[in-house]
Structure formats: C-alpha cells, structure tokens
Amino acid sequence: MRELNVTEITxxxxxxxxxxxxHLDEAARGCLKARAEEEDWAPxxxxxxxxxxxxxxxxxxxxxxxxxxGMACIFIELGQEVHLTGGTLEDxxxxxxxxxxxxxxxxxxxxxxxxxxxxxxxxTPADLVLRLVPGDRVKITVAPKGFGSENMSQIRMLPPxxxxxxxxxxxxxxxEAAGANPCPPIVVGVGIGGNFNRxxxxxxxxxxxxxxGANPDPFYAEMEERLLKRINELGIGPQGFxxxxxxxxxxxxxxxxxxxxxxxxxxINCHVSRxxxxxx
Amino acid sequence: xxxxxxxxxxxxxxxxxxxxxxxxxxxTIYTARDxxxxxIVEMMDRGEKPxxxxxxxxxxxxxxxxxxxxxxxxxxxxxxxxRMDAYAPRLLDAGQLMMIGKGQRxxxxxxxxxxxxxxxxxxxxxxxxxxxQCVKSAEVxxxxxxxxxxxxxxxxxxxxxxxxxxxxxxxxxxxxxxxYLQRT
Numbered sequence: 001m002r003e004l005n006v007t008e009i010t011x012x013x014x015x016x017x018x019x020x021x022x023h024l025d026e027a028a029r030g031c032l033k034a035r036a037e038e039e040d041w042a043p044x045x046x047x048x049x050x051x052x053x054x055x056x057x058x059x060x061x062x063x064x065x066x067x068x069x070g071m072a073c074i075f076i077e078l079g080q081e082v083h084l085t086g087g088t089l090e091d092x093x094x095x096x097x098x099x100x101x102x103x104x105x106x107x108x109x110x111x112x113x114x115x116x117x118x119x120x121x122x123x124t125p126a127d128l129v130l131r132l133v134p135g136d137r138v139k140i141t142v143a144p145k146g147f148g149s150e151n152m153s154q155i156r157m158l159p160p161x162x163x164x165x166x167x168x169x170x171x172x173x174x175x176e177a178a179g180a181n182p183c184p185p186i187v188v189g190v191g192i193g194g195n196f197n198r199x200x201x202x203x204x205x206x207x208x209x210x211x212x213g214a215n216p217d218p219f220y221a222e223m224e225e226r227l228l229k230r231i232n233e234l235g236i237g238p239q240g241f242x243x244x245x246x247x248x249x250x251x252x253x254x255x256x257x258x259x260x261x262x263x264x265x266x267x268i269n270c271h272v273s274r275x276x277x278x279x280x
Numbered sequence: 281x282x283x284x285x286x287x288x289x290x291x292x293x294x295x296x297x298x299x300x301x302x303x304x305x306x307x308t309i310y311t312a313r314d315x316x317x318x319x320i321v322e323m324m325d326r327g328e329k330p331x332x333x334x335x336x337x338x339x340x341x342x343x344x345x346x347x348x349x350x351x352x353x354x355x356x357x358x359x360x361x362x363r364m365d366a367y368a369p370r371l372l373d374a375g376q377l378m379m380i381g382k383g384q385r386x387x388x389x390x391x392x393x394x395x396x397x398x399x400x401x402x403x404x405x406x407x408x409x410x411x412x413q414c415v416k417s418a419e420v421x422x423x424x425x426x427x428x429x430x431x432x433x434x435x436x437x438x439x440x441x442x443x444x445x446x447x448x449x450x451x452x453x454x455x456x457x458x459x460y461l462q463r464t
Binding site: 054236 | 406
C-alpha cells in the first residue's frame with residue numbers, strides 16, 4: 001500500500017480551485033476561437049471578442065473569469081492501493097475548498113440549508129464524487145460550477161420508444177428554453193441511460209470532457225455533431241443577442257439502463273467552462 | 281447605435297434608447313441581487329426609506345467576488361435577472377431607471393418598464409474580470425451581513441451594456457434572434 005497524507009489532497013484542491021477560476025484550459029480557448037471564426041453575425045462577433053478579452057484580463061491579473069466562482073464540484077479517482085493517512089478524505093477536500101476560496105478571493109456562494117439559506121461563509125461543503133479505481137494514484141479534478149447555467153439544466157425519463165430522435169429533441173428543447181439565461185455560448189453536457197440519479201451525474205461528467213475532443217463511439221460522436229448543428233441553428237447566439245454561436249460543444253456520456261427506461265439529462269455550462277486536474 | 285449615459289441619469293436620457301443599442305454607463309449605480317431585493321421591498325412595505333433613492337436609480341444585479349488588495353472590487357459580471365422579476369415591478373413603479381443583468385424577464389417586468397419609461401440592459405455574462413475594470417470605487421451601504429449580496433454603491437466608468445427591453449416594448453432577445461434567422 002502506498003501511504004498518502006490527506007494534507008496533500010487539501011493543498012491540491014486549494015490550488016486547483018484558484019487555477020480553475022482564473023484560467024480556461026487550452027482546449028476551451030481553442031474551441032472559443034474556432035467558433036468565433038465561424039461566426040458571421042456582427043453583434044455575435046462583438047460579444048465573442050469581449051469574452052476573449054475577458055479571458056486575457058483574468059489570466060494576466062489572476063482574477064476570477066466570472067464572479068460566480070461556483071459550487072466546488074470535485075471528482076476524485078482514488079487508486080485502491082492508496083492508504084490515506086492524517087484524517088478523512090472528506091474533511092481534507094472541504095479544507096482545500098475553504099482555503100482556496102478564502103486565500104484566492106473567490107466568492108462564497110453556498111448556503112447551508114436550501115430554504116433557510118444561511119451562507120456557510122467558506123464555500124463548503126464541496127460536491128464530492130468519489131470513485132475507486134485500480135492503481136496507487138489519486139486523480140483530483142476541480143470543476144467550479146456556476147448556477148446561472150446549472151439552473152437551466154433539465155432531466156427527463158423518456159420511454160425507450162422515444163429513441164435517438166426523442167433524446168435529441170429533448171436536448172434541443174432544453175437549450176431553447178434556457179435561451180439567454182445561461183450566458184451562451186454554452187457547453188452542453190448530455191447524460192443518456194443509467195437511472196434517475198446516475199444520468200444527472202453522467203451529464204455533469206460530460207462537462208469535464210475537453211472541448212477539442214470527440215466521443216470515442218462514432219454513433220455518439222455523430223449525435224454530438226448533429227445536436228451542435230441543430231442548436232446552432234436556433235439563432236439564440238452569444239448572450240442571446242442573436243447569432244450562430246449558441247453552443248461551443250455538445251458532449252455525451254452514456255451508461256447501461258433498464259429495459260423500461262431511457263433517462264436523459266442535460267447539464268448546461270456557460271462559456272466559462274472551468275476545470276483543472278492533478279494526479280498525486 | 282452606441283451611446284454614452286452619464287449623470288444625472290434621467291428618464292429623458294433613456295427614453296430614446298432602443299433594444300440592441302450599446303450604451304457605456306458612467307456614474308453612480310447600486311448593486312442588488314435576490315436577497316437585497318427582498319429586503320428593500322420589505323422596507324418599502326413597512327414604509328421605511330430604502331438604502332438608496334430608488335427614483336432614477338440604476339441597479340446592477342451582481343454579487344462580486346471579494347476585492348484583492350489594491351482593487352476596489354473583485355470580478356463583477358451580471359447575475360441572471362429573472363430571479364429579480366418578483367420584485368422589479370415594485371421598484372420600477374417607484375421610479376427605478378435602469379436594470380442591468382442578463383437573461384429573459386417576465387411579461388410583468390417588461391410592462392412595468394414600458395409604463396414607467398425605464399429600460400433593462402444586459403451586461404456580458406461571464407466577462408466579469410473585464411467589467412470589474414470599469415468599477416472605480418465600491419462601498420457597502422446596506423445589508424453587510426449578506427456578503428457578496430450586500431448593497432454596494434459603485435462608481436463606474438464606461439460600463440458596457442446592451443439595451444434588451446426599451447421604453448416602447450422592444451425586446452432584443454426576440455428581435456436579435458429573428459433578425460439573425462431572417463438574414464439573407
């Protein structure tokens with residue numbers, strides 16, 4: 001067994017929270033640039049230019065790209081040959097979020113109770129998704145998630161007879177209903193299959209995929225392309241002012257499901273498609 | 281069209297702005313989000329004076345990140361406006377001049393803006409570091425316990441916004457989309 005002190009996890013989470021909020025990765029910047037070049041509508045081009053300028057200002061000055069520095073969504077792939085010492089994983093992760101959001105001047109956006117709504121003051125607790133994997137490494141991904149886009153996400157339990165067409169129609173209708181609200185151009189994470197809870201997680205994990213890749217399954221790679229084309233024919237455009245660039249990318253993740261079901265979830269992210277990872 | 285809007289902010293100055301116009305705002309504006317709107321309306325219900333004069337005011341829907349040392353404010357882009365729809369007509373009827381946020385509004389808000397000669401403008405969602413550079417000073421003037429959601433008085437220079445709802449019922453989200461779809 002490899003021993004790993006959880007303070008290393010705390011330190012990694014803290015710095016990833018800050019890095020993800022200040023810097024878009026190269027794939028996201030490249031995707032934005034490519035979509036801006038394809039855009040031919042003047043008001044849309046103007047908005048995309050402002051978005052590019054903001055990315056430069058945030059990176060240079062080490063400022064948050066967006067004032068909604070999000071709920072800290074944290075994904076850990078824990079090698080089952082790792083023995084964690086010095087405390088619990090959950091406490092270590094929350095301490096990392098607390099430190100990252102406080103020392104990094106990030107906004108604290110979490111309320112302790114959904115109805116009584118008192119701010120916890122340090123952006124904890126994190127939304128932690130833990131997966132045990134083979135090996136002796138620990139992979140940590142921090143994806144701060146803003147709620148302007150989260151609020152526009154939808155889930156639907158379709159009948160199997162709805163098929164691919166039903167899935168695609170639902171995804172497009174969710175994007176159209178969201179309109180200007182989630183700060184388009186958006187990234188669309190789609191989960192298909194699993195069950196009610198699993199499908200929502202699939203959609204969120206789809207948002208972690210790099211924006212310059214394609215689905216390894218050609219069947220779903222084609223569906224991603226088809227969906228992106230339909231979404232970018234809606235005319236909503238950057239910020240909803242009209243234009244081609246409503247979405248930057250559609251990513252699909254799937255899982256086995258029940259003979260009676262076809263769950264679909266659409267998790268929307270804005271153009272500030274933030275995530276940062278490290279392997280310990 | 282591109283315009284500059286400077287103090288004193290008046291109904292007269294916004295009356296001819298149309299959906300789609302780009303406006304650079306310079307002057308004193310106020311921040312308020314969901315929790316502050318709720319408190320302000322409750323104060324008005326109790327007959328108390330709100331923390332700032334609502335008449336001819338510009339309210340920016342923003343909850344900024346904490347300011348780094350040496351900066352007046354942290355990143356400061358718009359939050360989604362529909363969450364303020366329940367309160368906005370009340371403030372518009374009290375004379376509010378402009379709402380700055382992003383995203384769709386209810387029919388009630390659009391109608392309240394029209395009947396009061398007020399406008400709704402969108403700032404670029406997600407361009408928060410860029411917009412922070414337009415904020416020259418910031419001061420919490422009410423509800424400090426709300427943290428990011430406290431009411432702040434800001435002095436902004438050339439804050440870039442786009443008119444979405446104008447005084448004649450124009451709506452950029454509808455018009456911009458249909459203009460793009462009908463392009464030749």
